[in-house]
Amino acid sequence: MANAKEIRPAFQAYNCFARVLLDLEANAKNSSLFARGCAQIFENHDFDDWAYPYIQVFEPNLFREVAYLNDRDVDRAERFEDTLTPAGRRLRELIAYPAELSDVWLSNTIGALISVAHFTTANELMIHLKARSLTGQGQFERAWLAFLITNRCNQGADAQVAFDEMRGAAETGNVPTGRVLDLCTQGVVWHLKSEQINEAQFRWCLTTGARLSKQLEHRAPETIASWYRGLAMLPAARNDPKRTRAYMAKAEYNAHAAIRADDNRGLSALNQLKTFHESSIKEFIYVDPDYRRALKSAQELVALDPYWPLSLAEKGEVHERFGEHEAAAECFERAAALGPPYVGLHLRKAATSRLRIGDRDRALQHANTLGSIAPDSETLGEIEKVLRMHDAELRN
Template sequence: MPSSAWEGTFLMTAYQSVEFNRNAFHTTLLGLEYTESGKQPADIFSRSCVESFQDSDWTRFGYRFTQVFEDAVLQETAVLEGVPCDDLARLRHRPTQAMRRLGDAVDNRTDLSFVERLNLASALTSVTRLDLADTVLNEATQLARSNRERFEAAWLAFILANRREGGASSAAAFATMRDAIGSGDVPTGRALDACTQAVVWYLKRKDVTEDDFTWSVKVGNALAGRAEMHDASTVSAWYRGLAMLPAARGMPDKTRSYMESAWAAAEKSVKRSPQAYELNLIKTYYESSLKEHTYVTKDFDAAVAAGQALIDLDPAWSISYGELAEVHLRFGHLRQAAELYDRAVASGPPYVGHHLLQAATCWEKADTPQAALTRYEHLAALVPKNAEVLTRGLDCARRLSHPSLGAFTRALERLDGVRTTP
């Protein structure tokens, strides 16, 4: 995922004049619908996202989403489509029947019950309308009366806080969930979901308190045994999250033990219901395994095997190529990494800008300046006021005595003039 401010800037302006792969992810984020073409199925995220919206019973808790993206991904979608981002974010742009249905629900949300409003906020979250989801959720939270209702509202507030505000209000949301769990009114699987989130986000960036983290490990382990017979998907997520603890401590055997438990639970879930949501458990297992072998066991062959399994399972997902590229980059295989980042770009959204930048950087480091220059020229056309892109492009052009040397030089001079103007 993008890791710097200027990569985020790229996502806001990328591909304005360039052909791109209008893949299922793009059309799903745009309109909650997609059309499969050729023999390759749509990516698992898009399939699950659309299935959840089509099949969910909005009068019951439990709206399913597999992954929540940050606002920059919606900005990328808007630019690629040539639509003002605010029109997407506020749901003024409704190009499909599904999006019109979602928009009508937003327009008439005062007629909805608490649980229906919560499901509406969840559906908005699934397609990265995060500000609008937060608005709907805040209104719904005022209607919460039972411990279960307060838990579900706090659960979604926790998810949104991760993506919108760097987790600033995550601790408060988790405290509400913990109180509700203590009442005994929250189902085992949902309580385990909350414990998983606490463990993951404490280990990532300490979004919850140490006391809540310790409590979640203890309670989550107890709940996992009770949930195993009925909530295999929840159990799989729990063990993937728990594996982060020994991984952070450099304990490969314990990490693998938890990962094997995650795999077993994922397989059980897929056997019961081989739908996209359940397949995503296998996908996330491979994603976690790739990181396990890259950073914990440092086993290159095992990491590559996990990455290839990820691509084989979900070949339309651009991020998978980027993650396998990261493995090669970590182990010093620059050319292979560059080629995989190029494949990620060719696969389309999400993160086209990030993948293009990484491809350019890897080609440059692999001492292939012409390939790097081509990509920097592309980036420079898209983000003409980005000094780092221009400087990198200038360096490549200078090495090659390429005609673009003058263009990069003038672009930097103009940028310096703007920056030094009183």
Template sequence: MPISEPRTRNAFQETMLGLTFSPLQESDLFSRACVEQYRTADLSRHAYRFAQVFEPDVLREVALLDGIGYDRLAELRHRPSEATARLGELADGAADLSVVAAVNVAAALISVSRFGPAARILDRTAPRATTPRDSFEVGMLRFVVANRRDDGPAVSRAFHTMRRAVESGTLPADRTLDACAQAVVWYMKRRDLPTADFLWYVAAGRELARHPRDLGAGSLSAWYRALAMVPAARGRTRLTRRYMEFTREAAAHSLAGRPRAYEAHFLKTYHESTLKEHMYVTRDPDRAEEAGLDLIALDPAWSPSYGELADAYAHFGRLAEAAALYEKAAATGPPYYGHHLLRAARARERLGDDVRALEHYGRLADLVPGDESVLRQGLAVARRGDDPAADRFRSLLDRLRTPAGEAT
């Protein structure tokens, strides 16, 4: 079996499809945290937590690999497990739930990228929110949905809603700091909120962090990881590392106090950010590699762990090692199977290994036969080696050029 082919449906696919996975298979931190949170959620309390939230294209890839219509999956019409059947029933009856329960149901939907149903629940629930905490939690979830849908104006509105709730002075410090961390991250990445709001959240977060005993270690870790982006953008290596050390210490404290998959995610995101720090701020290949290896050791069933280190190898010119790790990431399966396979194909092509590159382009064409860029790249490689696969790529390209309804 080629190294780039996922061998079976992995825990991530099962989690995204059914909010459960087989206990017999190797599982990643995201899947464990996501399933555990859903199983133990108390719908009467504002306490639903995400390890990570994925963009719609990740769910689309799961649908493609499993042969399920994307709309059926995205709208939760496909309910293959007891967990998704229960979630679907809760979502269908969300109008009859309390505000807190409806918000938690929306959060559960968001945790597996069902953004459409979640957004509709939030729209119906927002007018019923009567407390600052209710308004804050609705605003936070609206931010997550808008962020994953690349809706900048809606992101800005959500942060404004959260700020008003924070200014009431009634919110738990941890939740305020969570909002501050998100504000810093998405301002630094995409300027998704006004500068005045960004500065307000930075000031609020700094003030809260002055009293760490009042905060959960996980929230504190996320805050310092976000804050490190500010000096990193200016190339200030020492201050970046100082904040990252605070991040690591708080993450380790959180995991020691409660050794679950959710808490392990704080250490995982530390390793991910450290890898980027040494790629783009310190430009230290050895320390970047160390962070990548730590990431893989912490979450070996997670395909992006291999992809992250592969990116570092490619960045520092270690192309053969990058290609091998992209292939390992693809073989591990989703998320980002297609992305890792494409990066592997391009790396093999640059290495002059057209045989392996063509194999990868062929699998990509199987997955997304309507991707013109992939077909053109595959055709170019096939032509260069006079490979008969050129006929297939050419035929698929011809179909794309043929107007709908016109005979071929």
């Protein structure tokens, strides 16, 4: 393997994802929906209102990834100490004196930190929020933040406790209906994914969610779209393609309705359509295998969010699943070239796809690129293992 120092990483380290995680800033053009959405929400959200909105919530290791790739000190970057952007400076000022923030402002500040995966600082501020006496929606939102933190930081070890507190607050009648439906969606999703939510609460989510979704029909399309996309996981788990498609069709309808009803929340509404395409890809790969429909969903996803590495990686997954390894390699390579998140994963997948078509040189190139940025990476070891296996097969 070539000397790591001789290899220049062929990707954008300070891409739109890194820019928003490190500096809470996004370009108006050439940025993903996630990056633009995070920056826009922080700029426009009224911190006197509960429920900080999210585009997507990532694990803390992805923040550490972008800090490392951009030579930022992780501890200083966590608190935005080196940022020069107005948004970054504003958030730095908010986290400096948490005791002086009102309950709702403190909650929103923690929400903003979670939105860009700054979980260490979010946890520090949660100590202050947990010490306060909150009721109604304040209690609900505090438990919501606790749920997100435990879900992303310690595999949901305390998810049930946070969920129970949210349900208790919701049953007081002092939490907006849309937020309760959000809770039901999370309960369904995380019960089916990892059983973080127990069976009894899962059943409550199904019953309550069905009732609330009817109440909110035609009034909150984004919330309804999320509900049906989550609900589709149930028949998908039972290998029921007909019912899965029925729920997914309702998710798509409401995603488009949210876009039509856009009241300056365009990126959030577009994100509902994006996540619909992502879920559709999984549907047509695993539940109702159909190459043509899976590829169509992937193409629509890339067209909607072309600067998001995961869009290209999703398309690569379709090609890989249906045996088109060269096309898969090209997608994973383009995803890696766009930069974080998951640069290492995309390089590994590109290398593996290259080996499957006998292109050892390109596979080695990807291994060298990975070695230049993470010489001790487990992913690098996986690539080297595959390379050795490939060489052994050729000798035999």
